[in-house]
Amino acid sequence: MRNKVYNWGILAPGRIARRFAGELQQLDNARIYAVGSSDLSRASAFADDFGAEHFYGSYEELVSDPKVEIIYIASPHAFHMDHALLCLNHKKPVLCEKAFSLNLSEVEKMLDCAKENNVFLMEAMFVPHQPSYRKAKQLIDSGELGKVKYIHSWFGFNKSPYDVSQRLFNPELGGGALLDIGLYPVFDALFFLGQPEQISANAEITETGVDQSITIRLDYQDGLSVSIFASFFATSGVGTDVFCEKGIVGLRRTSSVDQWLDIDCPGANVERLNWSPSGCGLKLEAMEAMRCLDEEFLESRVMPHSLSLLLMKTLDEIRKEAGIFYKGRD
Numbered sequence: 001m002r003n004k005v006y007n008w009g010i011l012a013p014g015r016i017a018r019r020f021a022g023e024l025q026q027l028d029n030a031r032i033y034a035v036g037s038s039d040l041s042r043a044s045a046f047a048d049d050f051g052a053e054h055f056y057g058s059y060e061e062l063v064s065d066p067k068v069e070i071i072y073i074a075s076p077h078a079f080h081m082d083h084a085l086l087c088l089n090h091k092k093p094v095l096c097e098k099a100f101s102l103n104l105s106e107v108e109k110m111l112d113c114a115k116e117n118n119v120f121l122m123e124a125m126f127v128p129h130q131p132s133y134r135k136a137k138q139l140i141d142s143g144e145l146g147k148v149k150y151i152h153s154w155f156g157f158n159k160s161p162y163d164v165s166q167r168l169f170n171p172e173l174g175g176g177a178l179l180d181i182g183l184y185p186v187f188d189a190l191f192f193l194g195q196p197e198q199i200s201a202n203a204e205i206t207e208t209g210v211d212q213s214i215t216i217r218l219d220y221q222d223g224l225s226v227s228i229f230a231s232f233f234a235t236s237g238v239g240t241d242v243f244c245e246k247g248i249v250g251l252r253r254t255s256s257v258d259q260w261l262d263i264d265c266p267g268a269n270v271e272r273l274n275w276s277p278s279g280c281g282l283k284l285e286a287m288e289a290m291r292c293l294d295e296e297f298l299e300s301r302v303m304p305h306s307l308s309l310l311l312m313k314t315l316d317e318i319r320k321e322a323g324i325f326y327k328g329r330d
C-alpha cells in the first residue's frame, strides 16, 4: 500500500528550516507544500528553492490554509509557544524546534493546547531518533557494560566575537548557550539516567544576561553524577561519554548526519559504529511525526511529552542555579 503523502507547512524559513526542508525532500511521504514567513519575499525565495506550491507573507495565512497537514516551526525559541498555539488552535499538527519554549509553564500551555485541540505535537529534538543514540540506549539499558557510574557530556563551538545582533546572543530571541546547545547534553543525561536528584550550575553571563558558557553538575543516587559543559566560545565539539563498570560508550557527532559510537572495553579494540548519512539526520524526526499521524497518535513514543516536560523542568532549575533569566518569562 502506498504511504499517505503529507503536505508540510514550514513556519519561519530561516537557517534550520532550509536544512530541514532539504531533508524533507528526501522523503517519499512528505511534500513541502507551503511556507509562511514574516516577509513575503523570503517566503517566495524559499518556495522557489524547495518547490513549495504556496508561499505566504504571514504565519496566520499559512495556518489558515486548509491543505496544510503538518507544520514545522523553525522560529527562534522565544516565539515557539505563540507559534505552536497559533498552529494547534488551527488544528494543525506540529513539529516544533528546540528549545521547545523558554520555560516549563510555557511548555505546559503548549501541551494543554495540543490536548484541548486533539492535535499531535512533538519537540524537534533529533537525537533520540538517531541510530547512534538508539544503539547506545539499548546497550546501556541491557546492562552488558554493567552499571553507569558517570557521564561527561559537552557541546561547544567558537562564535566570537560577541555580537548581540546574532540570535544566539540575543535575550529577546531566547539566546544563550544553555537553551541553544547546552540542552543537548542535559537531554543525554535525562535520556540515559532520568531525573536527577540535585542540580548545580555556573554560567559565564554576558552583559545582556545571556549565558555564553555554562558548566552543570547533575547528581543522582549512589554517587552517580553527570558533568556538562556548553559554550559559544570553546571549540569543544559535541560528545557524550558514558562511563560504565565494564567500559565506555562514546557518542560523537559533527552534524545530525555525521555521527558515530565508540564502545571501549578494556582488553579489546575500540569498536566504532558508523551510520550512513542517509539513515541519519533531521528527516528522522519528520518520519517519526508522519508515522505518528499515520497511526493517529497525539504524541511520539520516541520523544514523548513527558520527556519534553522533564527537559524543560531541568533547564528551568539549571537557569535558576546559574542566574540565567529571560525578562518576564521565568
Ligand SMILES: NC(=O)c1ccc[n+]([C@@H]2O[C@H](COP(=O)([O-])OP(=O)(O)OC[C@H]3O[C@@H](n4cnc5c(N)ncnc54)[C@H](OP(=O)(O)O)[C@@H]3O)[C@@H](O)[C@H]2O)c1
Residues within 6 Å of the ligand: 011, 012, 013, 014, 015, 016, 017, 036, 037, 038, 039, 042, 043, 074, 075, 076, 077, 079, 097, 098, 099, 124, 126, 167, 173, 179, 180, 256
Ligand atoms: N535542530 C537543530 O539542529 C537546530 C539547529 C539550529 C537551530 N535550531 C533551532 O531552530 C530555531 C531557529 O534557529 P535558526 O538558526 O534557523 O534561526 P534563524 O536563521 O535566525 O531563523 C529564524 C527565523 O525565524 C523567523 N523569525 C520570526 N520572528 C523573528 C524575530 N523577531 N527575529 C528573528 N527571526 C524571527 C524568521 O523567519 P521569517 O521572518 O522569514 O518568518 C527567521 O528566518 C531556534 O529555536 C533554534 O534553537 C535547531
